Amino acid sequence: TQLxxxxxxxxxxQEGENLTVYCNSSSVFSSLQWYRQEPGEGPVLLVTVVTGGxxxxxxxxxxxxxxxRKDSSLHITAAQPGDTGLYLCAGxxxxxNKLIFGTGTLLAVQP
Amino acid sequence: DVxxxxxxxxxVKRTGEKVFLECVQDMDHxxxxxxxxxxxxxxxxxxxxxxxxxKEKGDIPEGYSVSREKKERFSLILESASTNQTSMxxxxxxxxxxxxxxxxxxxxx
Numbered sequence: 381t382q383l384x385x386x387x388x389x390x391x392x393x394q395e396g397e398n399l400t401v402y403c404n405s406s407s408v409f410s411s412l413q414w415y416r417q418e419p420g421e422g423p424v425l426l427v428t429v430v431t432g433g434x435x436x437x438x439x440x441x442x443x444x445x446x447x448x449r450k451d452s453s454l455h456i457t458a459a460q461p462g463d464t465g466l467y468l469c470a471g472x473x474x475x476x477n478k479l480i481f482g483t484g485t486l487l488a489v490q491p
Numbered sequence: 492d493v494x495x496x497x498x499x500x501x502x503v504k505r506t507g508e509k510v511f512l513e514c515v516q517d518m519d520h521x522x523x524x525x526x527x528x529x530x531x532x533x534x535x536x537x538x539x540x541x542x543x544x545x546k547e548k549g550d551i552p553e554g555y556s557v558s559r560e561k562k563e564r565f566s567l568i569l570e571s572a573s574t575n576q577t578s579m580x581x582x583x584x585x586x587x588x589x590x591x592x593x594x595x596x597x598x599x600x
Contacts, residue, residue, distance in 0.1 A: 389531075413588065422495075422581050422591030423534075468534065470589065478547075479524065479589050483533035 383407070384471055384482035392488040393459055401454045401485045403469035410472050412445055412452045413479075417466040459489045494518070497582050497592035504599050510569040512595050514582030522585045523565035525549075525557065527578040528594075534581065540565055572599045 384405045393399055403412070411430045415423035427436050429445035429452060436443045440463075442455040452469055469482040498513035516523065522541050526534040526549075536549030538557040546557050554576060558566045565584075569576055577599045583589040 422594050425588050428588055481534035
């Protein structure tokens with residue numbers, strides 16, 4: 381079974397701080413996606429990374445795919461209260477198109 | 492805009508009842524998924540389907556079945572609901588990126 385572990389599980393920071401969330405696996409994924417979920421809603425796709433070593437930026441969010449395509453990180457610069465939510469990584473196993481989700485990182489940004 | 496619609500936001504059912512959760516997508520996607528989400532456990536895959544009438548078990552299929560008679564519709568069935576099936580249920584469809592419905596919070600009493 382492919383597993384994705386995220387760390388930390390919970391993060392509470394002050395507005396303006398920087399943070400990094402990690403997503404690790406012993407399995408190789410053909411692509412990896414990051415989602416953000418707000419309370420009472422379904423997850424919403426933020427980004428997909430496909431190539432080992434790839435870096436993508438979305439405003440203050442920077443996503444990186446590991447060289448071996450087994451891990452990824454999400455870095456947020458100068459966090460805002462609007463960044464509060466549950467961040468989920470998900471790996472695409474490839475052949476089956478089955479998406480495997482990490483356990484999630486719950487981020488709270490205090491004003 | 493992409494749309495995945497789940498039939499109910501909130502449901503309360505009694506133990507032993509048969510429960511149907513419906514999901515419809517308008518993107519002509521082949522792949523559809525049912526997950527349940529519980530605190531500390533993340534999203535766990537119950538079943539997925541990669542084509543009409545095709546289905547594959549996910550990681551936690553026990554107590555559930557699914558139906559995919561049409562491409563746009565994927566139904567999750569709880570044959571005899573139990574209290575440990577109280578959870579948030581999320582439907583998704585994808586080609587390479589997954590789009591989720593708003594979720595159904597099911598409480599079994």
